[in-house]
Amino acid sequence: xxxxxxSRGAWVIAISFIVAMLLSIVPLPPSLHAFMPEWxxxxxxxxxxxxxxxxxxGIAWCLGLLLDVLRDTLLGQYALVMALVIFLTVHLHQxxxxxxxxxxxxxxxxxxxxxxxxxxWIKGIQGLAPDFWMALISPLVSTLIWPAVFLFMxxxxxxxxxx
Amino acid sequence: MxxxxxxxxxxxxRAGLSIIVYPAQYLLxxxxxxxxxxxxxxVTRRTLQEENTxxxxxxxxxxxxxxxxxxxxxxxxxxxxxLKSSKRVGERVLIAELLSVNLDPFRRQVVINKGSxxxxxxxxxxxxxxxxxxxxxxxxxxxxSTAILITDPDHSLPxxxxxxxxxxxxxxxGSDNQLExxxxxxxxxxxxxxxxxxxGLGCVFPAGYPVAxxxxxxxxxxxxxxxxxxxxxxxxxxxxxxxxxWPTHASLPEMQxxxxxxxxxx
Numbered sequence: 001x002x003x004x005x006x007s008r009g010a011w012v013i014a015i016s017f018i019v020a021m022l023l024s025i026v027p028l029p030p031s032l033h034a035f036m037p038e039w040x041x042x043x044x045x046x047x048x049x050x051x052x053x054x055x056x057x058g059i060a061w062c063l064g065l066l067l068d069v070l071r072d073t074l075l076g077q078y079a080l081v082m083a084l085v086i087f088l089t090v091h092l093h094q095x096x097x098x099x100x101x102x103x104x105x106x107x108x109x110x111x112x113x114x115x116x117x118x119x120x121w122i123k124g125i126q127g128l129a130p131d132f133w134m135a136l137i138s139p140l141v142s143t144l145i146w147p148a149v150f151l152f153m154x155x156x157x158x159x160x161x162x163x
Numbered sequence: 164m165x166x167x168x169x170x171x172x173x174x175x176x177r178a179g180l181s182i183i184v185y186p187a188q189y190l191l192x193x194x195x196x197x198x199x200x201x202x203x204x205x206v207t208r209r210t211l212q213e214e215n216t217x218x219x220x221x222x223x224x225x226x227x228x229x230x231x232x233x234x235x236x237x238x239x240x241x242x243x244x245x246l247k248s249s250k251r252v253g254e255r256v257l258i259a260e261l262l263s264v265n266l267d268p269f270r271r272q273v274v275i276n277k278g279s280x281x282x283x284x285x286x287x288x289x290x291x292x293x294x295x296x297x298x299x300x301x302x303x304x305x306x307x308s309t310a311i312l313i314t315d316p317d318h319s320l321p322x323x324x325x326x327x328x329x330x331x332x333x334x335x336x337g338s339d340n341q342l343e344x345x346x347x348x349x350x351x352x353x354x355x356x357x358x359x360x361x362x363g364l365g366c367v368f369p370a371g372y373p374v375a376x377x378x379x380x381x382x383x384x385x386x387x388x389x390x391x392x393x394x395x396x397x398x399x400x401x402x403x404x405x406x407x408x409w410p411t412h413a414s415l416p417e418m419q420x421x422x423x424x425x426x427x428x429x
Contacts, residue, residue: 022190
């Protein structure tokens with residue numbers, strides 16, 4: 001495999017990450033804040049599942065660090081959870097890939113739940129814990145939106161032949 | 164994470180990364196600014212004239228009030244001199260603009276377009292809008308800074324009831340447009356509709372700025388304290404222009420004021 005082939009479609013991946021980051025800080029009315037899916041997490045899960053040899057824990061950690069600065073949280077909070085969740089995804093990617101769309105969504109729910117629980121825990125240590133049931137909404141929304149994200153990203157990947 | 168929570172050592176890393184993400188924030192802010200710009204550019208002559216007239220009238224009224232205010236201020240300074248008490252002088256302000264981006268979903272924070280590059284902003288500097296106190300600065304980056312709003316669950320500020328000078332603490336609830344007043348006994352003299360202003364006790368906010376208006380007072384004899392809720396005076400979710408204030412704290416002639424010491428500490 002030549003270097004050129006290896007780096008094919010890197011810009012597609014980069015742009016999808018940038019768009020996901022923009023989506024995760026898009027301004028919304030405060031009442032809708034809790035309903036915001038974790039866009040960056042979903043996109044990163046997709047890429048690490050489809051191309052585990054290219055998108056791994058290191059990239060997830062860097063993305064999480066950027067998300068920390070974007071959201072002005074404790075530096076390393078999202079980096080830690082992103083790295084952890086992506087580790088699990090890379091570990092399980094062969095099982096997730098073959099499952100049907102809604103079975104996949106169930107796995108994503110578990111991953112999002114782990115993500116949310118650790119964020120919740122870190123916030124709790126800082127004394128900023130949000131309402132637990134409100135915090136559960138975001139993983140649910142992320143799960144519901146997963147099939148759409150998955151199909152969109154798969155078409156994107158096939159169209160630009162990223163592999 | 165612990166380093167960030169306890170110390171200040173990762174500030175430069177944060178600042179560096181913030182420059183990387185600044186384009187993203189700027190990009191997201193563009194549609195909003197563009198709409199503002201078009202709304203300002205494509206207005207009819209009639210609207211402009213009407214606006215001009217109303218502003219003129221408002222200006223007249225404000226000027227008239229200001230005449231009286233100057234007199235009262237002079238009188239106040241004079242009286243304070245007679246009492247050998249501290250003087251209060253005007254504060255320096257700077258107008259900043261909010262970037263319309265969303266931060267952590269469970270907190271109430273905003274990003275403003277002034278950073279350490281342009282001005283001598285400092286951490287915990289008060290932020291106001293035209294109607295009242297909005298919050299204070301928490302992080303300063305080269306191009307932007309983030310501020311915590313008074314409704315954030317992690318924020319509290321010392322306030323005073325205008326009517327009778329009752330002092331209390333207004334704590335953010337995390338929900339929009341609601342503050343909670345803590346540790347008020349059941350028999351405290353507080354009513355719905357009371358105006359709250361900053362008391363200046365915490366040495367962070369200058370005294371005398373409007374904060375909120377009391378909306379709910381629940382006294383339950385079985386609880387140790389009354390449940391009092393208030394609505395912020397500042398339009399927290401609507402203001403786009405905000406004011407950064409450099410407060411000049413009252414200084415007593417015969418003693419070192421506690422606030423200056425507080426200010427010098429990093």
